[in-house]
Amino acid sequence: MGASNGRWRYYQEWNNxxxxxxxxxxxxxxxxxxxxLxxxxxxxxxxVSLVAFTMEKIRSRNLPYFSPVSNFDEINIRTYVKYNNKAxxxxxxxxxxxxxSCQVAKSLSELPTDTQG
Known part of the structure; x- marks a missing residue:
């Protein structure tokens, strides 16, 4: 995940x-x-979708995951778009x-994040 050259940069699981x-x-x-868009x-x-899940085992390619940072609940609200004919x-x-956890996720994914905790 997270790389356009085919090599993954980070790992994450979406559970529940x-x-x-x-x-x-x-x-x-x-x-x-x-x-x-x-x-x-x-x-x-x-x-529009509301997606709730537990994010687990987030880690960079060369590091092990650390439960206090790598595991947390997330909710996102999203819609589906195309950009230059790409979904x-x-x-x-x-x-x-x-x-x-949100700060770490933001630095890895470059997505906007907010936090309740």
């Missing part, structure tokens, strides 16, 4: 995952997505259960 999906109004969703439709409709995910919100 729950995905909840809602069909939403296109005109409302497009207001929340950057202009350079195209909303990806499923059967002609846009969707992807746009995260509207990423919430993590431990501040230090």
């Amino acid at each position: 995952a729950t995905f909840l999906h809602w069909q939403v109004d296109y005109d409302e969703l497009v207001k929340l997505v950057p202009d350079d 195209e909303i990806d439709l499923f059967k002609g409709k846009p969707w 992807g995910v746009y995260f509207r919100s990423i919430e993590g259960g431990a501040k230090i």
